[in-house]
Structure formats: C-alpha cells, structure tokens
Amino acid sequence: MADQQSTEGITVTLNGGQTTISGHDTLPLLHVLREVLGLKGTRFGCGQGTCGACTVIVEGKAVTSCDLPLEAVRGKRIETVECLAAGGATHPLAEAVLACQAAQCGYCLPGILMAAKALLDREPDAPDARIREALDDNLCRCGAHLRILRAVRLAGEVMTAATDR
Amino acid sequence: MSAPSIPLPLKAAPDISDWIRFGPGRTVEVLTGRVELGQGNLTALAQMAADELGLAPNDVVITSGNTERTPNEGYTAGSMSVSIGGMALRFAASAARVLVLREASLKLNADYLSLSVRDGDILEGGRPTDLDLRDVATGLNFAVPVIDYAALLVPERRTLSSQPLPRRDLPNRIFGTPFIHDFAPEGMVHGRILHPPVQGAMLRSLDLKTLAARPGIIDVFRDGSVVGILAGSFSVVTAAVDWAANRAEWAVPDLPQAASLRELLAGAASAETVILEKGKIPEEDGNAVEVTASRAYLSHGSIGPSAAMAVWRDGRLKIWSHSQGVFQLRNAVARVLGLDIEAISIEHASGAGCYGHNGADDAAFDAALLARRVPGKPVKVIWSRLDEFRVAPLGPGMLTTARAVVDETGALQSASICVTSAPHGNRPDTAGVPNLVTATRLAEPVPFQRSNDVPLPQGGADRNAIPYYRVPNLHVGKKLVHDLPYRTSSLRALGAHLNIFAIEMLMEKIAAETGQDPVTLRLRHLDDPRAAKVIETVMAEGEALRRDMEPGAEGWGLGFGRYKNTGAYAAVLARIRVEETVTVSHIHAAVDSGEIVNPDGALNQIEGGILQAVSWTLKEEVKLAGPLVATETWLDYPILRFSEVPQVAVTLIDRPEDPPLGCAEAMAGPVAAAIGSALFQALGIQICDLPLTRERIMAAALA
Incomplete structure (x- = not known):
C-alpha cells in the first residue's frame, strides 16, 4: 500500500548495500524492513518503542524501528540482525549467543543483539555494567538475561582479541 | 528406583x-x-x-x-x-x-x-x-x-x-523467521477484531461506512458487538483499528474503584470451600501467629503479541496457532462456529514466550472469524500490545491468610490457610465452555461461565495452599472471586506463587516470635528427606551469599516449596539491598526435579523461572480503575530489566533413578518467599503485599 509518495524514493545503506524504497516515506522502518523488503528478522513487539524487540542500528546507534518513519533514516547506514550472518561469515555475537544457549523463546534476541552490537562496535571490552546499561531498554520476558550477558561478554572478548591482533 | x-x-x-x-x-x-x-x-x-x-x-x-x-x-x-x-x-x-x-x-x-x-x-x-x-x-x-x-x-x-x-x-528462533508473525503465504491478508476497553462492554455505535472507506481496507463487518477489519497490510489494519477504537462507543458496566486490592478481593469473595480438614483447629487461639499476603493481578507480558493465521477452503477451516492445546482450541472453535471438529484442523506454530493461558487461543478464533469473510485467503491476526494487557487473561489477584498456633516447644500445633482468588482455570474447552473472548460478544454470544478454578491435586487458587510442613491440625479453604470484571486464567505456578510466599512468611514470623532459627524451624517440620536436602544444599552452597551483611540495609532469606506438593523441590536463598527500592543482588537455588534429561535446558528454565519470579515479586502489578484494566503499555507495567538482574547460581540435584518432575514453575513461590524473608531480616518488618514496590516499602518503614 502506498503511503505519502516520494517520487525519487528514499535511499539507505542497509547491511552494507544501497537500497532505494519508494512510496513508503512515513511508514515506520520496522514495517519497511518486514513487509516491503522481506527482512523479517527484526521483530514487532509493541509498536510504541517501549520493548526493544525491533531494535536496529542507525549510524552506529541502537534505536527502535517501530516508531521511526523511513524518511528519518534517509541516506543513513542501517544494520539489522541479518547482518550478523551476512555472506556466510558469522559474527561473534551470533556464535556466542548459540554457544551460551542464550535464549528461551528467542523473540527478543534480534533486538538485544543489535543493542549489543552497537555497544561492542564502540567498546568491545565493555564491562558487565556497561553491557547491562546498553541493554536496559530491551525487555526479555523468559528470563534469559544472565545467559545473554554472558554471550555478549564472550563476543566482546572475541572481538577484542581480533582487534588486538 | x-x-x-x-x-x-x-x-x-x-x-x-x-x-x-x-x-x-x-x-x-x-x-x-x-x-x-x-x-x-x-x-x-x-x-x-x-x-x-x-x-x-x-x-x-x-x-x-x-x-x-x-x-x-x-x-x-x-x-x-x-x-x-x-x-x-x-x-x-x-x-x-x-x-x-x-x-x-x-x-x-x-x-x-x-x-x-x-x-x-x-x-x-x-x-x-x-x-x-x-x-x-x-x-x-x-x-x-x-x-x-x-x-x-x-x-x-x-x-x-x-x-x-x-x-x-x-x-x-533467533536468526530465522519461524514465528506466526512472520508468515506471509501467497494471497494473505491482515485482520483484526476491535476489542472493547472493558470486558463485557457492548458496542453502541461505530461509523462502519467511514471505516470501510479508508484506503487499503478490504472488508469491515459487524456481528453483535464484534467488529472485524480486513486489510492488505499490517500497518493499514493497525491504523484502522486505532481509528475505530478512538470512535467506537461502548456500553460499559459500572464498578466503583476499590481502595485496595485486599478490599476489592475480600469484598467480592464467595463462601469458603473447604479443601482439607485434619484434626481440630482450636476455637480460642489468642496466641496464634497470622500473616495475610496479597498479590496484584499479573500480565503474561510476552514480548511478541498473540498471533494466528487461518484460512477457509471448501468449508474446511485450517488454523495455525501458538495455543498450548490445539485439540482443546479446536473443540472450542467448533462449538462457537457450529462446525464438526472434523472440519477444522489446527497446527501449532511458533509464538513468542508463553507462560500460561494468554491471548493465543483468542487470536486464533479472531483469525477464524475474519477468514470466514474471505474464503480461500489466509488471514493473519497480530494483536496489539493494548490487547495483550487488556483483553488477554490476567494472572489472578490473590489474598492468602495463614494462621498458626505453636506449642511450648515451638512446633506447629495447628494451621489454618484461606485463599481468596479469582479463578485460575478458564482455558478453552474447560468443562465444555469455549472461553474465547470474541465469542462472548457475537450476536449469538457464547459467554464465559463461572469457573470452578483448577481442582486439586493440581490445584488453581489453592495450588500449594496445603503446607508441606508437618502440622497435626490443619484447615485449608478457598474463596473464589467470581464477580469482578477482570478476565483471569492460568499463569505460571497459579496459586503457588502467593501461597508458598504466605506460608513461608508465616514460618518466618513464627521463628521470630518464638526465638527460633527460621531455617531450623523449617527443617524440624519436614518429614521428606528430599525436602531437607534442598534446604541443606542451598544453605551450604550459598554460604558466601549470606556473609558480610550491612545491617539495616542488607538481608538474606530462605524460601522453600515443593511445587504442587508432588513436583520439584526448590530451596532458594536471596540476598537483597533495601534503599528506597528493594534490589535483589544474589540468588542461589537448589533444585531437585528428579531425573534431569537435559541439564542445560533445565538450568535455562530454572534461571528463567527465578528471574520472572523476581520480576513479579518486586515490580509487577496490573493497574485497575473501576472495571477498566488501566495498564495499557509497557510504561504502565515495568518488568525486570538488565540493570536489575541479580547474580544467580543454581545447584541441580540429579536423581537419574527417579521420575522427572518438571522445573520452571517450581521457582515462583520459593523465590518470592526468599525475597520476603530477606526483606524481613533487613528491615525487621514483614511486608506481605506483592509487589514489594518502593511505595509499599516506604509506607511500611514509616508505619
């Protein structure tokens, strides 16, 4: 369905590639990802920016995508959970989360992993308190928090080691 | 063996x-x-x-x-x-x-x-x-x-x-798209039912013509007080429901606002049903010790809202649902729609985390009703967050009174437990009642009916109301609350969360009033060596947790329970810090759930059960305003966040020779009790109304 039309469309850098989306300027980024582009790894949780399930990274910063109109990210760099397994290479976070069995239902994980990636990209050696702070806007209902924290620390160690090399 | x-x-x-x-x-x-x-x-x-x-x-x-x-x-x-x-x-x-x-x-x-x-x-x-x-x-x-x-x-x-x-x-689940929310077969359309603001409200008026004329709308229909909307995209149907919700006029039943949850429940309670009567309860018990505990209504709060997909083809109905019981859902849907069960097939598909009877079945019925309008086309329904808080069943608010008389040696002589609660059992197809929310508002309604709760031995409101401690004279009763408009059903652990909390708070109070050590008091009343073992294990393994308390600010406490009195044994130590709010810094649990098939899976479940129980106990409370569930968003319903998560250690006692007993739900009561006991130790006062929020701590400290 077309919302307010923009003739030229909106171009973004999505997981490293350029994408132009036409006819959905005011649609929340979450719905553009899920419905228009078919990238369904990012989850719908509340539609109000309060649970973090739809968290993506825009210009290095973790943001909720359910309350962010597409036009607000024109020309920006966007990363979604799909970037963790892009091109056959698996990101340390993806490996760590499985190694630690860091989920129960898994629904909140894509958003949490994006919040974690935004932190680790800046501070791969972030201590526990910083990780907790960075994930504090993301809700997990099953109670997998401690495993998630372990996984993020583990991924951070792997990323730190890779940077030091 | x-x-x-x-x-x-x-x-x-x-x-x-x-x-x-x-x-x-x-x-x-x-x-x-x-x-x-x-x-x-x-x-x-x-x-x-x-x-x-x-x-x-x-x-x-x-x-x-x-x-x-x-x-x-x-x-x-x-x-x-x-x-x-x-x-x-x-x-x-x-x-x-x-x-x-x-x-x-x-x-x-x-x-x-x-x-x-x-x-x-x-x-x-x-x-x-x-x-x-x-x-x-x-x-x-x-x-x-x-x-x-x-x-x-x-x-x-x-x-x-x-x-x-x-x-x-x-x-x-983490990197793929297995959820019903992700389904998008060829020709699929999106549907939603407009739910009323209050349970039992009837639709007075809504401008369906204008609604139907909105761009992207495929169909709008009304059946009694049910309005259904079908559209080509999720965003269009969502916006249409929001538009309709802002304009619909409902006839709302009246209910004055109660001063407190205790008052609300006590005022609506029916006569007591006796669950267990053993020996004789003294009529004069002037030296009795009594605790009254309460718990607010709780929301399931799954991070993904309830969802379903349905399609009608050649008079047959197919549903994909994350229901806990596809056969029971099929019976319920068949009854409401007047279909033969053979004409319906239901397949379980993934939803987000499920902790009991949530909106999954209701969403499935919504999808079936909507799909009937567009035969051949799959219809997907995804509820809103508001529906999750307001329309889905809640975990019942509860009130449990525990009263005991001890003899001159400090042993329990008699105990009397009374549970007041809305019913915990309103699942689809319970006693032949469909219990599907939208069906209650159809032109030919299929209403909810009075629930008998969940009978023992499983128990609903009375789950774990019978103390596991030895007591020669015992009276246990329950008073069901039927006449409040808040829809309730089964949420993890059912009555065990509050009943174990109440009984453990009673044991703590007895220990304090008779000068006994609270751990020893528990052990002297337990005849089951497996029960004693989990307590002894957690006391030994959690020794570090109990060291170096800052008096007046920190405390530790124990909580014990055997889930349903037949399932897993759990003993939990909590260490807390009280400032303006209560912070749980450490939890150590010892769990005996018989044979453990997958130790990491069991640990994951136990850790999750612990953290969810910490969240319930410290933070969670559905807000009520007269007949209205006033909780609308996550902002109204705080749950435990990453910054608040305690350190958790779990000791599993594996018994490969014994039958497996299940695990996750066993944690709810003992965790609540451990936190309550720790708070008692830290402040010297018992606070028995859950959740243990800042307001309650401040009020109790100033009282």
Missing part, C-alpha cells in the same frame, strides 16, 4: 504408531501432543525418544501439536512436558525398539537379549551386525499397544538423557 507408572497419554493414544513412525528415509518421526513454547521441551523429548530407539538425536524429527497427526495430550502446561509427555514417548519408543529387536533376533538367529541398538546399528553382544533399526522396522506393524511391548532402558543404559544437548530450534 521407583518403577515408572504407565503414563496417562497412552490411554488416549495406545499404539506405538501413534507416537513413532518409521518413514521411507533415515529419519524417524516422533509425534507428541506437547508443543514448544520456547522452553526447549522438544529438544528434551527428542532426546528421550532417540535414547530409547538407539538413534542419534539428529535421526529423530519431532512433530508436535497437530490435530491431524499427533496424540492429544491436553495442554502443554504445568511443567509436565518431560514428566508426563516425555515418559509416554519413552514407553512408546522402547516398545518400537523391542518389536524391531525381536524381528532382528529372528533374522540373525540370535538371542534377543544379546541385541542392542547404537546410532541405528543393531549390535549383537556389542558387535556390529549388518542390520539397521530402520531397515528392520520397514514392514513391521506398529499399530499395536505400547504397553504390550514397552521395556524402558535402565538409567545406566541411557546415553542421551542427561546430556546438555543444544536446543534444536534455537538458531531459527
């Missing part, structure tokens, strides 16, 4: 072929009526079946919760997947192995007792033969009773059970 009794599910599905199917390929299909709700049960069930069959775990595929294919095992609930569903599978898989090995002994001209299976290879005296389990199975008739052939492996012969195998479904 206690001999395993014949699992109940084998009554409804008696044959081996009901549970185990050898296909044309190398994988063996295992069928279970249990469903994966994010708890990892299918991984454990596959382990149990593969173990008995002598197959590698990856050679087993598991089909679950499908009205066309799997056994009907009722609801996946009550931490019973492994203890009951898994045992049924073990019986069936062992029977299949026995049949195959009998055939193999003929083919090999070998002694049956010398045969075994490893990774599908049939071994004789431990040495390979050229036979494979799956080849021998081809052509055998498995439509024979499980109990005629079942012979479970002795625990030492199991190789997979007790292994921490990784979850089969986890990669797809």
Whole structure:
C-alpha cells in the first residue's frame, strides 16, 4: 500500500548495500524492513518503542524501528540482525549467543543483539555494567538475561582479541 | 528406583504408531501432543525418544501439536512436558525398539537379549551386525499397544538423557523467521477484531461506512458487538483499528474503584470451600501467629503479541496457532462456529514466550472469524500490545491468610490457610465452555461461565495452599472471586506463587516470635528427606551469599516449596539491598526435579523461572480503575530489566533413578518467599503485599 509518495524514493545503506524504497516515506522502518523488503528478522513487539524487540542500528546507534518513519533514516547506514550472518561469515555475537544457549523463546534476541552490537562496535571490552546499561531498554520476558550477558561478554572478548591482533 | 507408572497419554493414544513412525528415509518421526513454547521441551523429548530407539538425536524429527497427526495430550502446561509427555514417548519408543529387536533376533538367529541398538546399528553382544533399526522396522506393524511391548532402558543404559544437548530450534528462533508473525503465504491478508476497553462492554455505535472507506481496507463487518477489519497490510489494519477504537462507543458496566486490592478481593469473595480438614483447629487461639499476603493481578507480558493465521477452503477451516492445546482450541472453535471438529484442523506454530493461558487461543478464533469473510485467503491476526494487557487473561489477584498456633516447644500445633482468588482455570474447552473472548460478544454470544478454578491435586487458587510442613491440625479453604470484571486464567505456578510466599512468611514470623532459627524451624517440620536436602544444599552452597551483611540495609532469606506438593523441590536463598527500592543482588537455588534429561535446558528454565519470579515479586502489578484494566503499555507495567538482574547460581540435584518432575514453575513461590524473608531480616518488618514496590516499602518503614 502506498503511503505519502516520494517520487525519487528514499535511499539507505542497509547491511552494507544501497537500497532505494519508494512510496513508503512515513511508514515506520520496522514495517519497511518486514513487509516491503522481506527482512523479517527484526521483530514487532509493541509498536510504541517501549520493548526493544525491533531494535536496529542507525549510524552506529541502537534505536527502535517501530516508531521511526523511513524518511528519518534517509541516506543513513542501517544494520539489522541479518547482518550478523551476512555472506556466510558469522559474527561473534551470533556464535556466542548459540554457544551460551542464550535464549528461551528467542523473540527478543534480534533486538538485544543489535543493542549489543552497537555497544561492542564502540567498546568491545565493555564491562558487565556497561553491557547491562546498553541493554536496559530491551525487555526479555523468559528470563534469559544472565545467559545473554554472558554471550555478549564472550563476543566482546572475541572481538577484542581480533582487534588486538 | 521407583518403577515408572504407565503414563496417562497412552490411554488416549495406545499404539506405538501413534507416537513413532518409521518413514521411507533415515529419519524417524516422533509425534507428541506437547508443543514448544520456547522452553526447549522438544529438544528434551527428542532426546528421550532417540535414547530409547538407539538413534542419534539428529535421526529423530519431532512433530508436535497437530490435530491431524499427533496424540492429544491436553495442554502443554504445568511443567509436565518431560514428566508426563516425555515418559509416554519413552514407553512408546522402547516398545518400537523391542518389536524391531525381536524381528532382528529372528533374522540373525540370535538371542534377543544379546541385541542392542547404537546410532541405528543393531549390535549383537556389542558387535556390529549388518542390520539397521530402520531397515528392520520397514514392514513391521506398529499399530499395536505400547504397553504390550514397552521395556524402558535402565538409567545406566541411557546415553542421551542427561546430556546438555543444544536446543534444536534455537538458531531459527533467533536468526530465522519461524514465528506466526512472520508468515506471509501467497494471497494473505491482515485482520483484526476491535476489542472493547472493558470486558463485557457492548458496542453502541461505530461509523462502519467511514471505516470501510479508508484506503487499503478490504472488508469491515459487524456481528453483535464484534467488529472485524480486513486489510492488505499490517500497518493499514493497525491504523484502522486505532481509528475505530478512538470512535467506537461502548456500553460499559459500572464498578466503583476499590481502595485496595485486599478490599476489592475480600469484598467480592464467595463462601469458603473447604479443601482439607485434619484434626481440630482450636476455637480460642489468642496466641496464634497470622500473616495475610496479597498479590496484584499479573500480565503474561510476552514480548511478541498473540498471533494466528487461518484460512477457509471448501468449508474446511485450517488454523495455525501458538495455543498450548490445539485439540482443546479446536473443540472450542467448533462449538462457537457450529462446525464438526472434523472440519477444522489446527497446527501449532511458533509464538513468542508463553507462560500460561494468554491471548493465543483468542487470536486464533479472531483469525477464524475474519477468514470466514474471505474464503480461500489466509488471514493473519497480530494483536496489539493494548490487547495483550487488556483483553488477554490476567494472572489472578490473590489474598492468602495463614494462621498458626505453636506449642511450648515451638512446633506447629495447628494451621489454618484461606485463599481468596479469582479463578485460575478458564482455558478453552474447560468443562465444555469455549472461553474465547470474541465469542462472548457475537450476536449469538457464547459467554464465559463461572469457573470452578483448577481442582486439586493440581490445584488453581489453592495450588500449594496445603503446607508441606508437618502440622497435626490443619484447615485449608478457598474463596473464589467470581464477580469482578477482570478476565483471569492460568499463569505460571497459579496459586503457588502467593501461597508458598504466605506460608513461608508465616514460618518466618513464627521463628521470630518464638526465638527460633527460621531455617531450623523449617527443617524440624519436614518429614521428606528430599525436602531437607534442598534446604541443606542451598544453605551450604550459598554460604558466601549470606556473609558480610550491612545491617539495616542488607538481608538474606530462605524460601522453600515443593511445587504442587508432588513436583520439584526448590530451596532458594536471596540476598537483597533495601534503599528506597528493594534490589535483589544474589540468588542461589537448589533444585531437585528428579531425573534431569537435559541439564542445560533445565538450568535455562530454572534461571528463567527465578528471574520472572523476581520480576513479579518486586515490580509487577496490573493497574485497575473501576472495571477498566488501566495498564495499557509497557510504561504502565515495568518488568525486570538488565540493570536489575541479580547474580544467580543454581545447584541441580540429579536423581537419574527417579521420575522427572518438571522445573520452571517450581521457582515462583520459593523465590518470592526468599525475597520476603530477606526483606524481613533487613528491615525487621514483614511486608506481605506483592509487589514489594518502593511505595509499599516506604509506607511500611514509616508505619
């Protein structure tokens, strides 16, 4: 369905590639990802920016995508959970989360992993308190928090080691 | 070792072929009526079946919760997947192995007792033969009773059970798109039912014409007080429902606002039903110790809202749902729509985390109703967050009074427990009542009916109301609350959360008033060595947690319970810090849940059960305003966040010789009790109204 039309469309850098989306300027980024582009790894949780399930990274910063109109990210760099397994290479976070069995239902994980990636990209050696702070806007209902924290620390160690090399 | 009794599910599905199917390929299909709700049960069930069959775990595929294919095992609930569903599978898989090995002994001209299976290879005296389990199975008739052939492996012969195998479904849940929310078959449309602001409200007016004229709307219909909307996209249907919700006028039943939850529940309580009467309760008990505990209504709060997809084709209805009981949902839908159950098939599909009877079944009925308008087209429904808080069943608000008399030695002489609660059992198809919310507002309504709660031995409001402690004279009763407009049903642990809290607070108070050590007091009243063992274990292993308390600011406490008095044993230590709010810094738990099939899976469930219980106990409270559930968004309903999560240690006591007992739900009561006990130690006052929020702490401290 077309919302307010923009003739030229909106171009973004999505997981490293350029994408132009036409006819959905005011649609929340979450719905553009899920419905228009078919990238369904990012989850719908509340539609109000309060649970973090739809968290993506825009210009290095973790943001909720359910309350962010597409036009607000024109020309920006966007990363979604799909970037963790892009091109056959698996990101340390993806490996760590499985190694630690860091989920129960898994629904909140894509958003949490994006919040974690935004932190680790800046501070791969972030201590526990910083990780907790960075994930504090993301809700997990099953109670997998401690495993998630372990996984993020583990991924951070792997990323730190890779940077030091 | 206690001999395993014949699992109940084998009554409804008696044959081996009901549970185990050898296909044309190398994988063996295992069928279970249990469903994966994010708890990892299918991984454990596959382990149990593969173990008995002598197959590698990856050679087993598991089909679950499908009205066309799997056994009907009722609801996946009550931490019973492994203890009951898994045992049924073990019986069936062992029977299949026995049949195959009998055939193999003929083919090999070998002694049956010398045969075994490893990774599908049939071994004789431990040495390979050229036979494979799956080849021998081809052509055998498995439509024979499980109990005629079942012979479970002795625990030492199991190789997979007790292994921490990784979850089969986890990669797809995190990185894939397995959820109903992700479904998008060709021709699918999006639908929503407009739900009223208050349970039981009737629609007075809504401008359907303008609604239908909105761009992108495919269909709008009204049936009684039900308005359904179909559209080409999720965003269009969402905006249309919001538009309608802002304009619809409803006739709302009146209810004055109560001053407190205690008052609200006590005022609406029906007469007491006696659950248990033993010995004699003294009429004069002037020196009795009494505790009254309460718990607010709770929301399930799954991070993903309820969702479903349905399609009508040639008069037949197909539904995909994350219901806990697809067969019960089918009965309920059939009754409301006047269909033969044979005309409906329901397949379980993934939803977000499920902690009890949430909106899954309601969303499935919504989808069925909407799909009837557009035959041939699949219709997907995803509820709003508001629907999750306001329309889905809540965990009931509760009030439990526990009163005891102790003798001159400090021993419990008599106890009297009374539970006041809205019913915990309103699942679809309970006593033939559909219990589907939208069906209650149709032009020909199918209303909710008075619930009988969940009867013992499982228990609903009265789950764990009978103390596990020895007490010669005992009275236990419950008062159900029927006449409040808040919809309630089963949420994890049901009444056990508050009842264990109340009984443990009573024990703490008795200890304080009679100068006894609270841990010793518990131990002297426990006759079951397994109960004593978890307490002794957690006291020893959690020793560090109890050291170096800052007086007046920190405290530690113990909570104990045996879930349902028949399930897992849990003893929990909590260390807390009280400032303006209560912070739980450490939890140590010791859990005996019998045989542990997948230790990492059990730990994951126990950790999750602990953290959810910390959240309930410290933070959670559905806000009520007269008849209205006033909680609308996550901002109104804080839950535990990453910055608030305590350090958690768990000691599992594995008993491979004993039946598995389930685990996650066993944590709710003991965790609440441990926090309450710790708060008592830190402040010297008992606060028994949950959640233990800042307001309650401040009020109690100033009182």
